[in-house]
Amino acid sequence: MKTRxxxxxxxxxxxxxxxxxxxxxxxxxxxxxxxxxxxxNIITVYAVYHYRPGEVMMVVFVRVFxxxxxxxxxxxxxxxxAGSIFCLAGMIPLSRVIEEKYIWLSSILGAVLHNIGQxxxxxxxxxxxxxxxxxPFLLVSGCLAGAFTGICAQLILKRFSGKAYH
Amino acid sequence: xxxxxWLFLICGVLLLAGVIGSILVLRRxxxxxxxxVQDGRVLYSFDLSxxxxxxxxxxxxxxxxxxxxxxxxxxxxxxxxxDQVCVNMGWLDSAAPIVCLPxxxxxxxxxxxxxxxxxxx
Numbered sequence: 001m002k003t004r005x006x007x008x009x010x011x012x013x014x015x016x017x018x019x020x021x022x023x024x025x026x027x028x029x030x031x032x033x034x035x036x037x038x039x040x041n042i043i044t045v046y047a048v049y050h051y052r053p054g055e056v057m058m059v060v061f062v063r064v065f066x067x068x069x070x071x072x073x074x075x076x077x078x079x080x081x082a083g084s085i086f087c088l089a090g091m092i093p094l095s096r097v098i099e100e101k102y103i104w105l106s107s108i109l110g111a112v113l114h115n116i117g118q119x120x121x122x123x124x125x126x127x128x129x130x131x132x133x134x135x136p137f138l139l140v141s142g143c144l145a146g147a148f149t150g151i152c153a154q155l156i157l158k159r160f161s162g163k164a165y166h
Numbered sequence: 167x168x169x170x171x172w173l174f175l176i177c178g179v180l181l182l183a184g185v186i187g188s189i190l191v192l193r194r195x196x197x198x199x200x201x202x203v204q205d206g207r208v209l210y211s212f213d214l215s216x217x218x219x220x221x222x223x224x225x226x227x228x229x230x231x232x233x234x235x236x237x238x239x240x241x242x243x244x245x246x247x248x249d250q251v252c253v254n255m256g257w258l259d260s261a262a263p264i265v266c267l268p269x270x271x272x273x274x275x276x277x278x279x280x281x282x283x284x285x286x287x
């Protein structure tokens with residue numbers, strides 16, 4: 001891998017991690033695990049459209065792992081990991097189909113997939129199907145949060161488009 | 167253009183399914199049968215309408231959730247877990263269970279006998 005590429009990926013990971021840690025400081029008004037804005041995924045959706053699948057996975061998994069480490073909540077790592085795997089498994093193929101100008105729509109689908117992955121992990125951990133009762137709340141929050149992060153990503157792309165970034 | 171329409175439709179259906187599902191889940195179940203489940207095993211099962219006020223300690227790997235039954239309602243009073251999500255969930259009053267993920271604990275209404283009409287309704 002070229003040094004330039006590696007540096008870009010490291011920078012993206014660092015930016016995502018900073019966003020993640022800052023978001024941890026915002027108190028969550030919803031007492032439901034998994035309901036959050038997920039602002040760090042602005043970087044995820046951006047990376048999905050601009051980097052190769054392997055590179056996106058590196059950015060996301062390193063951020064998820066270090067995020068759990070920095071946040072001191074290692075017990076939630078399995079849920080974020082399951083969510084990220086579901087999200088990437090859906091978004092990487094979808095990014096080939098969905099044009100970049102609809103990035104906010106593909107971000108919604110990614111967020112919903114992330115939530116489905118999380119809740120599947122929670123059902124497996126607790127071995128209780130009743131936990132699926134949270135899926136509807138997560139669908140609503142996934143749609144809203146996904147739209148928000150997607151629109152943020154779109155704004156960033158607009159800023160980049162005028163400049164010779166690459 | 168066509169692709170855009172499909173995408174909007176899929177996202178709209180997801181959102182609508184979420185809203186409708188949330189409303190269904192939030193309705194108060196007609197059953198008063200409650201169970202405390204850990205790792206898929208039912209630890210306690212009781213009928214809230216006839217249960218006396220009490221507190222129950224459930225342990226998991228040295229961490230304890232203190233569950234309280236008061237005035238025929240159930241909630242988690244204290245928990246050792248760092249996030250306190252289960253405590254913040256408050257009283258159990260819908261089909262959405264109280265969950266403590268770190269301690270693998272779930273408190274939920276169960277479909278005992280006589281609750282079939284609640285499902286059909």
